[in-house]
Every structure is written in structure tokens, then in C-alpha cells.
Amino acid sequence: MSDTKQRTLSVAAIGTAAGGIVGAIAGNTGLGLVAGAVAGTAGGYLYDHHEKAQQKAHDQAYEQGYAAGKKSE
Numbered sequence: 001m002s003d004t005k006q007r008t009l010s011v012a013a014i015g016t017a018a019g020g021i022v023g024a025i026a027g028n029t030g031l032g033l034v035a036g037a038v039a040g041t042a043g044g045y046l047y048d049h050h051e052k053a054q055q056k057a058h059d060q061a062y063e064q065g066y067a068a069g070k071k072s073e
Helices: 003-026 029-071
Strands: none
Touching: 003 029
């Protein structure tokens, strides 16, 4: 399973559970489950996008530093 799928599904599961709890308290468990799943899926995807952007920036900085070190030898 890819990192994107894993992160998205993990946060979707958390969102579904939280939505179910809130929905049960509010009197509509089904709607809470659906809303939580949608919010969790979107949040998981956005979190994955953020993590990938952060990793890309880290990799670029590392490569620049490595190239600068090789250049100064």
C-alpha cells in the first residue's frame, strides 16, 4: 500500500469513528459517519500532500548541501 493510500485511509477511519460518536450524540449516527468519513478522507489526503511537499523540500536542501560540499573539495 502506498503512503498516500495508507495516510488517507488511516485518517478516514479516525474521521469515521469521530463522526459516528458526534452523530450518535446529536441523534443521527449515519449522517455523522458519512460526514466523518468525508472529512477524514479529505484531511488524510491533504496531510499526505503536506508530508510529500515537506520531504521534497528536505531532499532538495540535502542535494544542494551535498553538491556544495563536493564543489568545495
